[in-house]
Amino acid sequence: MSTARTPNKLARTVAGFQRLPRGLRTWATSFALGRVVPLVGTAGLRYEEITPQRVVVRIRNQRKVQNHIxxxxxxxxxxxxxxxxGFCVGMNLxxxxxxxxxxxxxDYVRRSQGDMVAAASLRPEQIQQILTQDKGEVTVPVTITDASGEQPIQAEMVWAWVPRKRG
Structure with missing residues (x-):
């Protein structure tokens, strides 16, 4: 992971977990980030891959996140x-x-089956924009698949960034 180019707190935190064995790394990263964003922890999201270019997150189809069907x-x-x-942007901001x-x-296009995975990515020019612009916005491509390998939803997420106010 290239944190020398864009050292931020999130990238440094994730880099600290990279030394752990894969199974423990996934659990520790997911636990720590779930404490930062409580809803993520409550839903049991698992971070399978986190780099400045790509983030892959999984949700298990378990009772606490289920609908009526x-x-x-x-x-x-x-x-x-x-x-x-959001974590794709956050790794670079x-x-x-x-x-x-x-x-x-x-857009919900069909009924989902089983667990789901979201894979988000940024192109090099988008990362450069995040690194160099004081304020801006970027559309982050994301593909969401379920256990069948199909895409039950299609999503488009636009993230903005602004200067953090010092208080």
């Missing part, structure tokens, strides 16, 4: 997409900036 709840699907895209979700568009 025992699938992953629509709001939990939105949380999955928002989390993957300087500490003096604050990330904010600006637009969340989700």
């Amino acid at each position: 025992q699938g992953v709840h629509a709001a939990a699907m939105a949380l999955l997409a928002e989390t993957a895209t 300087p500490d003096d900036k604050l990330p904010l979700i600006k637009t969340m568009k989700i």
Whole structure:
């Protein structure tokens, strides 16, 4: 992971977990980040991959995140997409900036099956924009698949960033 280029608190925290064995790394990273964002911890999201270019997050289809037909709840699907895209931006955002979700568009195209995975990524020019602009916004591509390998939802997430106010 390239944290020398963009050392921020999130990237440093994630880098600290990279020395752990994979199974423990996933658990420790998910536990720590779930404490920072309580809803993420409550929903049991698991971070499978975190780099400045790509973030992959999984949600298990378990009772605490289910809807009335025992699938992953629509709001939990939105949380999955928002989390993957937000951490993708967060891995690159300087500490003096604050990330904010600006637009969340989700189309539910079919019933989901089982666990779900969201994979978000940023292109090099998007990362450069995040690193160099005082304020801005970026559309973060994200693909959400379920246990069948299909995409039950299509999402578009626009993230903005602004200077962090010192108080």
